[in-house]
Amino acid sequence: MALIALLSGSVLGAFAAISGWLVFGISPMFGFGLYLATSLGLGLAPFVLCGLRTALRGVGNPIPANR
Numbered sequence: 001m002a003l004i005a006l007l008s009g010s011v012l013g014a015f016a017a018i019s020g021w022l023v024f025g026i027s028p029m030f031g032f033g034l035y036l037a038t039s040l041g042l043g044l045a046p047f048v049l050c051g052l053r054t055a056l057r058g059v060g061n062p063i064p065a066n067r
Helices: 002-022 028-055
Strands: none
Touching: 002 028
């Protein structure tokens, strides 16, 4: 799942950078930064969600006092 998220983030980042460079006139360096931010942001999202799910797993279930 993380590999798919990394690849899709890379493709979406490349599309955003190229379209921003050609259509909206941003600089190539800013386009590269946009590519990196998009690809890393979407690529790391499954890891962050998994960590939050693991951290919040026991929040709703209080531990009984006799344990």
